[in-house]
Amino acid sequence: MVALTRLMKSSARFLQQQKTVPRWQLTEGDRSIKRRFKFKDFNEAWGFMTRVALQAEKMNHHPNWNNVYNTVEVELFTHDAGGLTDKDFTLAQFMDKAAGAAAD
Template identity: 45%
Template sequence: MSKLSDQDIEKKLLQFPDWDYYDNAIHGEFEFENFKDCFSAMSRIAFECEALNHHPDWSNTYNILTISLSTHDANGVTNKDFKLAQAIEDIVEPDEE
């Protein structure tokens, strides 16, 4: 998978308003009601990561989940990162029906 240009990344980020691009990765931060909800989301995200064989740099402090996505093999951001970012978005902010 090839690394995206800065311009392509910025264009794709228009679809991800909760994400930023810096330090050669895309970054998202998500706040939950409590630690349990945060950890539950992390567990669901972990299954998506395994399915995509793509693993984030992430951490949580109580109810805040911080995620950085970069494709290490490409030394930068690729479409694979945006695919995982979309899966994460679907988990942490499901569409209201």
């Protein structure tokens, strides 16, 4: 099981995890990470969201996201911990792999 302990920005674990998702940005207040995925078209964006939704259900960890045509904007944080946890970085890594070369 992945830890639900909030990761503090100054911790070694946080810095280690942040390196695994270099395309994600830390939001103001250091409580979440976000990324915009841009796909060729709506079908690719929707396919990506479907793959992520299945994984999110398995993890019981659901993204805050928005989809407009070929663009998916995502913000990840763990509500129960009040900020970022290992779960957020694990899901971000999955999303990066699920998007593959199809996303900018």
